[in-house]
């Protein structure tokens with residue numbers, strides 16, 4: 001879930017939906033970008049073009065539903081990053097057999113949360129209907145992804161509006177393009193606040209301090225999560241007198257890869273990422289890891305609250321929760337002991353970690 005500052009520049013992603021050789025799509029997208037450039041530049045709007053032919057997604061080949069955010073292929077992760085970075089979309093689409101191009105539907109299907117709570121405008125083109133039936137079909141799909149189709153639109157009849165594969169110069173068309181950008185960015189600004197909170201997957205449970213929101217982590221949380229992790233493990237490095245700690249070495253790609261084996265949760269306070277944790281089942285154990293709380297938020301109960309939440313997510317078949325920390329991380333060890341954990345290797349392990357376990361209260 002995006003957590004950009006409300007006044008951060010808006011990113012508009014123009015998606016070129018057709019992919020066949022000799023297509024008209026890129027010329028239409030180029031015209032749209034040219035026609036809106038002065039307005040975009042003046043308003044500090046960043047316009048990026050994603051040409052589905054260059055992006056080259058295969059037919060959907062991810063094993064998990066995209067709402068899980070678990071992506072095993074780099075092409076999906078790259079697409080996820082492009083879409084997650086956008087605040088709004090302009091879909092430049094032809095009409096194929098009264099509908100949207102298959103490449104466009106496929107590009108939508110690859111992702112889920114990355115699209116949500118963002119507006120979408122259309123520049124369509126075609127023969128008699130100027131691509132409008134394709135737009136109608138696309139609207140049905142985008143609303144399922146929680147996108148908001150805007151009212152302003154540009155619909156080009158190829159015979160009237162193009163010549164030699166280029167859009168014919170027209171002040172009226174340029175004005176219509178600017179109208180799309182203008183409405184799109186107004187709606188995008190208003191929708192930003194929706195993306196800091198109310199997705200149906202959010203867990204609205206009362207926390208120990210105000211303004212907390214606990215959610216499953218999404219791909220666009222990960223960059224911020226990595227920063228938080230490094231901040232938190234610097235303290236671990238100092239306490240344990242070593243820099244040889246995996247959480248300090250991890251890259252964004254490592255973190256992304258971890259989403260295929262771990263469930264990750266994030267806690268935001270008034271929109272800012274302040275805590276996180278991950279867990280996975282291994283045989284009868286519920287392994288809990290990377291419990292972190294931003295240093296300036298430590299001591300206000302967020303860590304214990306998050307730990308208790310993640311314990312409750314353990315699958316029924318697990319018998320105990322297990323975690324580890326540095327043997328000199330006395331603050332962590334105290335927190336875990338207060339939560340009912342007991343050290344399993346009191347003298348520590350050769351790598352300097354100590355393991356703690358807690359039996360689960362199994363329901364009768």
Ligand SMILES: Cc1cc2nc3c(=O)[nH]c(=O)nc-3n(C[C@H](O)[C@H](O)[C@H](O)COP(=O)(O)O)c2cc1C
Nearest residue numbers: 018023024025094095096097098125126127128129
């Ligand atoms: C597979 C296919 C189906 C098409 N179906 C329609 C259609 O239903 N309505 C229409 O107005 N034009 C249709 N056309 C013509 C397109 O509008 C025209 O070829 C346009 O240039 C396609 O966009 P592109 O060049 O970016 O691929 C179709 C073209 C193709 C290749």
